[in-house]
Amino acid sequence: MSETAELYQTLIMDRTKNPRHAGKPAKFDFEGHGENPMCGDRVHVYVADNGTRVNHESRGCAIMVASAELMADAVAGLTLDEVTERRMAFEAMLNSGTPNPMLGDLNALSGVSEYRSRIRCATLPWSALAEALGGAK
């Protein structure tokens, strides 16, 4: 299905179907919530173990779940400033469609730039994370 390859590629589908960071941890330090009133999607993000572990509880589309997964990979162990830097680079990449070497696997979502209405799906977990980390400052 070539016409969808740029968005629904293997990495995204694999992480949507087999999430590694799904579920609420027994203990966590911070939590944040994101909700998209357009579609009813929601994501809850947990930061645990001194910022080295990020989990999510997601109810939403493949793009949102994959984004939450890749975000959890990308931000584990980063400082608050580094997380903000990644988030800004990620949002810039979604808008431009140009992969950024700093973002690693997150570049798998660059195809979202072609679907303006879906950018919000990819940024929702990051909004929830920002809310969680607001409590860390």
Next chain:
Amino acid sequence: MSAALKIANFDIAAIRNDFPILSQTVHGKKFVYLDSGASAQKPRAVIDAMVHVMEAQYANVHRGLHWMSERTSDAFEAVRDKTAKFLNAAAREEIVFTRNATESINLIAYTYGRASLNPGDAIVISEMEHHANIVPWQMLRDSHGVELRVAKITDAGEIDFASLEDKFTDGKVKLLAITHMSNVLGTYTPVERLAKFAHERGAKILLDGSQAVVHRQVNVQAIDADFYVFSGHKLYGPSGIGVLYAKREILEAMPPFLGGGDMIASVSYERSTWAKPPYRFEAGTPAIIETIGLGAAIDYVEAIGFPAIAAHERALTDHALAVLSKIEGLHILGSAQDRGGVIAFTMDDVHAHDIATLLDRQGIAVRAGHHCAEPLMGRLGVTSTARATFGLYTTMEEIDALAAGLLRVKQVFA
């Protein structure tokens, strides 16, 4: 003006030729437009009529004493006559032009609602209303102290008359505001029965005809509707023009909605007196070009004729229900006896937005989300659905393309 106006029988190829946009490609694929329930495409006749106004026959209406203004006023007012005839209203004065069905309902809530309903009175809606027929009543409830009650629907997606009866038992209900056709379930409601039901219990009835008016001949006198509203843009006309029908005696008792020019009989610095309906409710320069576009849309639909349109759309709906129900893991919402070309569905393990995006890449446009009916989504136990809606230009091949597209969506998520 257009090919389809000249043919007596339903000629789908000729009809499609009337809609310039349908010959486009999207993402390199044939454009399959299955979102007419959100807004329909426009035939050449509508486009030409609107261009003609601007090129040859345009001035403000109801004001000028000059030739061009009189001509434009005549063309504008002719659409009122046409709309009255289209709905079989008893008089042209019963047709008020608004921006859309949403504005029509808000107008009723603000004017009739405030003037004729008293604190303690109740309004009944159903569980399958569009937000446009929920939120204005919640606002009236909060500002005016009326009660808002919600009558249940059955699991099939039909009006539950036992629940409706229950809402009316204390005699407080003054208005039943209900859809003529659900924009999610495709259910046609039994409007004659509902009107009789409301009237026997001392209530008026408002019908949201946004979906129904596109697919069926509406006869407001036969229904005995007190209020009937619809939008031009779903009826193959332009956006920015809507219709409010109300019985003359009701309109005459209603205070104005917006104040300004055109809606007054006389104005002094101390006070103003109101014009008679429908002008009392049409303050300011109206959507002149769009109204004339609506007139062309009504002509277009009537030239094809509702019997032919209904037969075509019934065949499409039957075919769609048959092919979609064969797709494993696909669930169609609602199973009303009397249903039309609005089919909302979910698929196991695939979010509605992913369905819509993957179909879009195949050139197929469907809607995904809550369809401005969030409470109904809750009632049905889903958060969002995909929805295919049909118009008079929809083909059997497009239904097949949808089914094939959905099988490919399943492959991606397999």
